[in-house]
Amino acid sequence: MKGKITVAVDVMGGDNAPAVEVAGAVAACRRWGIPVVLVGDSDRIAQELSSHATDGLSITIQHASEVVGMHDSASDAIRKKKDSSIRVAFELVKRGEAQAVVSAGNSGATMAAGMFILKRIPGIERPAIAAIMPNLVNETMVLDAGGNVDCRPRHLSRFALMGAVYSKLVLGKEDPRVGLLSNGEEESKGNELTREAHTLLTRSDINYVGYVEGRDIYNGSVDVVVCDGFVGNVVLKTSEGLAEALATMLRQEMSGSLLAKLGYLLARPAFRRFRKKIDYAEYGGAPLLGVAGTGMICHGGSNEKAIMNAVKLAADYVEKNVNQTLEEALSVVTASEQSAMDDGQPAINGA
Amino acid sequence: MKGKITVAVDVMGGDNAPAVEVAGAVAACRRWGIPVVLVGDSDRIAQELSSHATDGLSITIQHASEVVGMHDSASDAIRKKKDSSIRVAFELVKRGEAQAVVSAGNSGATMAAGMFILKRIPGIERPAIAAIMPNLVNETMVLDAGGNVDCRPRHLSRFALMGAVYSKLVLGKEDPRVGLLSNGEEESKGNELTREAHTLLTRSDINYVGYVEGRDIYNGSVDVVVCDGFVGNVVLKTSEGLAEALATMLRQEMSGSLLAKLGYLLARPAFRRFRKKIDYAEYGGAPLLGVAGTGMICHGGSNEKAIMNAVKLAADYVEKNVNQTLEEALSVVTASEQSAMDDGQPAINGA
Numbered sequence: 022m023k024g025k026i027t028v029a030v031d032v033m034g035g036d037n038a039p040a041v042e043v044a045g046a047v048a049a050c051r052r053w054g055i056p057v058v059l060v061g062d063s064d065r066i067a068q069e070l071s072s073h074a075t076d077g078l079s080i081t082i083q084h085a086s087e088v089v090g091m092h093d094s095a096s097d098a099i100r101k102k103k104d105s106s107i108r109v110a111f112e113l114v115k116r117g118e119a120q121a122v123v124s125a126g127n128s129g130a131t132m133a134a135g136m137f138i139l140k141r142i143p144g145i146e147r148p149a150i151a152a153i154m155p156n157l158v159n160e161t162m163v164l165d166a167g168g169n170v171d172c173r174p175r176h177l178s179r180f181a182l183m184g185a186v187y188s189k190l191v192l193g194k195e196d197p198r199v200g201l202l203s204n205g206e207e208e209s210k211g212n213e214l215t216r217e218a219h220t221l222l223t224r225s226d227i228n229y230v231g232y233v234e235g236r237d238i239y240n241g242s243v244d245v246v247v248c249d250g251f252v253g254n255v256v257l258k259t260s261e262g263l264a265e266a267l268a269t270m271l272r273q274e275m276s277g278s279l280l281a282k283l284g285y286l287l288a289r290p291a292f293r294r295f296r297k298k299i300d301y302a303e304y305g306g307a308p309l310l311g312v313a314g315t316g317m318i319c320h321g322g323s324n325e326k327a328i329m330n331a332v333k334l335a336a337d338y339v340e341k342n343v344n345q346t347l348e349e350a351l352s353v354v355t356a357s358e359q360s361a362m363d364d365g366q367p368a369i370n371g372a
Numbered sequence: 373m374k375g376k377i378t379v380a381v382d383v384m385g386g387d388n389a390p391a392v393e394v395a396g397a398v399a400a401c402r403r404w405g406i407p408v409v410l411v412g413d414s415d416r417i418a419q420e421l422s423s424h425a426t427d428g429l430s431i432t433i434q435h436a437s438e439v440v441g442m443h444d445s446a447s448d449a450i451r452k453k454k455d456s457s458i459r460v461a462f463e464l465v466k467r468g469e470a471q472a473v474v475s476a477g478n479s480g481a482t483m484a485a486g487m488f489i490l491k492r493i494p495g496i497e498r499p500a501i502a503a504i505m506p507n508l509v510n511e512t513m514v515l516d517a518g519g520n521v522d523c524r525p526r527h528l529s530r531f532a533l534m535g536a537v538y539s540k541l542v543l544g545k546e547d548p549r550v551g552l553l554s555n556g557e558e559e560s561k562g563n564e565l566t567r568e569a570h571t572l573l574t575r576s577d578i579n580y581v582g583y584v585e586g587r588d589i590y591n592g593s594v595d596v597v598v599c600d601g602f603v604g605n606v607v608l609k610t611s612e613g614l615a616e617a618l619a620t621m622l623r624q625e626m627s628g629s630l631l632a633k634l635g636y637l638l639a640r641p642a643f644r645r646f647r648k649k650i651d652y653a654e655y656g657g658a659p660l661l662g663v664a665g666t667g668m669i670c671h672g673g674s675n676e677k678a679i680m681n682a683v684k685l686a687a688d689y690v691e692k693n694v695n696q697t698l699e700e701a702l703s704v705v706t707a708s709e710q711s712a713m714d715d716g717q718p719a720i721n722g723a
Binding site: 092094156157167170171202203204205207209210211212213215234235236237238239240248249250251252254255256257258259260261262263264265266267269270271274275277278280281283284285286287288289290291292294295298299 | 607
């Protein structure tokens with residue numbers, strides 16, 4: 022089926038647009054034979070394409086006259102910029118001309134456009150951005166990573182379900198362990214939001230391991246970490262900032278003496294392997310879970326490799342029928358919630 | 373005045389109690405001449421002391437028969453364990469037999485005991501734990517780091533004021549830049565809590581720089597980062613977990629080949645300087661701001677050096693009259709709030 026999956030790439034969104042987006046899309050098309058539609062200013066796309074060898078590749082251009090900037094609000098982007106590259110990309114999916122969208126632009130606007138144009142999966146009020154981070158063993162999914170700043174307990178409960186389904190289908194984890202991010206592991210910890218969400222999750226059919234702490238994101242003890250989008254964004258940005266600062270400090274120390282410099286030269290391949298391990302470009306993008314369609318959100322500073330891997334991830338998402346499985350899981354859960362309500366019992370998966 | 377400042381050290385709280393607490397307190401007394409009272413099980417303290425040379429040092433023992441564990445709730449700890457080491461330590465301050473408390477125990481219980489026994493500074497509803505983290509230039513203060521999981525906007529506004537006063541008096545920052553932790557720098561970002569707190573802070577006399585992101589904690593662009601205790605705890609634990617994971621991954625890569633191992637050996641002094649720079653033990657402890665007395669909260673896994681530095685920091689806190697300056701700053705702010713309310717205008721520093 023993969024041969025039929027076309028990915029629409031919003032080439033105007035990222036910090037280095039459209040060069041890296043075009044290069045990454047071309048690379049994905051060349052490497053895996055995934056047909057791509059490049060969405061954005063057609064003149065600039067044609068110019069970028071001229072520096073790539075594209076003979077025999079299935080690459081088309083879809084013109085869009087506007088761009089949603091990082092400072093545009095999500096709702097303004099939808100209402101005011103009707104010919105923006107991100108909207109046009111999702112319109113392609115709606116019309117069946119593409120099956121997935123990849124964008125390194127404004128993530129709030131990408132989420133809003135996806136929701137507005139493709140609607141949500143039944144049973145989902147709030148789609149979530151699911152970031153994938155390296156840990157000591159393999160990787161941890163953190164969601165929501167920025168889409169929803171103020172959440173209700175039932176939203177977190179749905180994030181947990183969506184994260185578990187994605188981890189199983191795409192990351193190949195048999196029975197993903199799902200934790201709720203809190204300020205301590207004990208039941209007495211947490212805030213108003215997490216305490217109610219904890220009660221909901223305890224009653225769910227998910228492999229819920231209870232509260233987890235920030236350190237558990239990196240030690241491999243859990244597969245899915247659930248939090249609201251405010252906290253998720255803080256976790257991502259804090260991690261990024263700390264990793265950069267540590268790298269800078271280490272570099273400063275390593276260049277401080279001749280011996281250290283020599284040591285660095287000898288150990289350079291080890292440093293390279295280390296960097297590759299923690300490079301988010303290897304992970305591509307963060308899936309937009311809960312939208313009735315496929316969207317992959319990339320870091321604004323994405324390079325060619327990140328875009329390339331995100332295109333592959335988007336095609337995998339479609340190929341593995343993630344949304345269909347999500348719909349099935351949700352219909353079971355909502356039916357059981359409904360029957361509990363009919364019996365006058367408290368809902369077990371909503372709040 | 374420093375000669376007269378006695379520090380009560382709760383020696384029973386940390387993961388390696390009482391050995392590291394006793395050793396750290398003895399070291400601080402020896403190095404800076406700070407008199408210390410060791411609070412906890414007197415037999416175990418005497419046993420620990422026997423392995424240190426304490427001749428001529430001003431070290432006394434105060435027996436306490438109980439210990440508040442990490443799993444005890446803060447309120448239970450206060451109500452049920454009346455002879456706990458942390459309560460007895462604060463009682464010493466109340467009676468004037470010590471001027472400050474240092475503890476590596478349960479931080480929630482330490483905050484609750486401090487508040488219960490010493491009361492709060494007028495104008496403060498919620499004391500905060502102020503963690504000090506290294507950044508690329510010097511250090512960033514993050515508060516609240518775990519004391520208050522559910523906050524109101526006016527609490528964050530007070531945290532900002534307290535952080536600014538401490539940064540100026542103790543960390544020597546002339547006009548500390550204070551930021552509010554959010555999911556983006558634009559005014560349109562934030563959640564319900566931060567948006568209201570942002571409005572309050574914009575009207576305050578603090579050097580408020582607006583919203584900051586997780587990455588700003590480490591890049592040196594801001595001196596004080598304000599957030600609720602849930603988010604603050606997540607920031608700290610995420611940072612700790614990431615730094616540990618990166619160190620492990622780097623170590624694995626460095627031991628992967630003979631050349632890398634040799635490189636590591638040559639660069640070892642550089643690695644050591646790097647580790648020292650990011651070692652929290654260098655920073656000692658996190659002050660408990662807003663309590664009408666001095667408390668320094670240490671990491672549960674503190675080593676001797678961390679305790680030693682925390683004792684020094686506690687003595688500095690008293691010596692520099694932080695609480696008196698805080699009281700003065702608060703009386704100005706609360707007077708202006710009161711007069712605004714009398715005029716029927718919205719409060720400028722409360723909510």
